[in-house]
Amino acid sequence: MSNILLVTSSPRGAESLSTRFATEIAEGFKVRFGGTVLTRDLTANPLPHIGQAYIQGRVAAPEARTPEQLKAVGLAQELVDEVKAADVIVLGSGMINFGLSSQLKAWFDHITWPRVTFDYNEVGRPQGLLTGKKVYVVTAAGGVFSEGDWAAFDFQTGYLRHLLGFIGLTDIEIVRVEGTVFGPEAAKAAIAATEAQVRSVLEKAA
Numbered sequence: 001m002s003n004i005l006l007v008t009s010s011p012r013g014a015e016s017l018s019t020r021f022a023t024e025i026a027e028g029f030k031v032r033f034g035g036t037v038l039t040r041d042l043t044a045n046p047l048p049h050i051g052q053a054y055i056q057g058r059v060a061a062p063e064a065r066t067p068e069q070l071k072a073v074g075l076a077q078e079l080v081d082e083v084k085a086a087d088v089i090v091l092g093s094g095m096i097n098f099g100l101s102s103q104l105k106a107w108f109d110h111i112t113w114p115r116v117t118f119d120y121n122e123v124g125r126p127q128g129l130l131t132g133k134k135v136y137v138v139t140a141a142g143g144v145f146s147e148g149d150w151a152a153f154d155f156q157t158g159y160l161r162h163l164l165g166f167i168g169l170t171d172i173e174i175v176r177v178e179g180t181v182f183g184p185e186a187a188k189a190a191i192a193a194t195e196a197q198v199r200s201v202l203e204k205a206a
Helices: 017-033 052-057 067-085 102-111 157-166 184-205
Strands: 003-008 036-041 088-094 118-120 126-128 134-141 171-178
Touching (some): 003 017, 017 088, 017 171, 017 184, 036 067, 052 067, 067 102, 126 157, 134 157, 157 171, 171 184
Parallel strands (some): 088 134
16 A cells, blocks of 8 residues: 655646656556555645745744744645655656746745754754655656757756755656657657656556
8 A cells, every 4th residue: 555645736737748647657556556646736726935934934933933824834734744644756847947837846845844854964964854755756848858959958857856855755766758849740759658658667666
């Protein structure tokens, strides 16, 4: 039995390939291993940007928090609890202006929490506190960013690896769907390649 957290973030809705393939992975794990899928749709239910209530509230004693701080910290705690409860995390991330969407960035801003999801050791080096989980990241981009001239402009994949690793989520597998803007045949081939990669992910986990 597995608890699977599915986080989707593309503003493309039903047309989103990152959402499609992330969902296929999460549901595939559910079929194979049982358990539950908890979906956090950051487009249907967008998170607020973090503000002063969150920044000040997360370091204040609980009994000293204002109502606004309690609400902001409570939301962040809910998101952290979802991550902590998950055995497998599946993230769908469509590239927006060479990086991740603001919806997904807001999620990370809420869960990257000192002394809750990361801390510093005796020599001041950060260490993540959310360990022992498998993460699948599905990235979608119209161009090809995994190799070639545009690889240097992929500020999405490396940043996601860094953010996840910073809070202790280092067992990461990347699934890419890319090169879909070069005409119908290229899009068809790109989608078929990702479908094969998703099948491989699920078969390896069985």
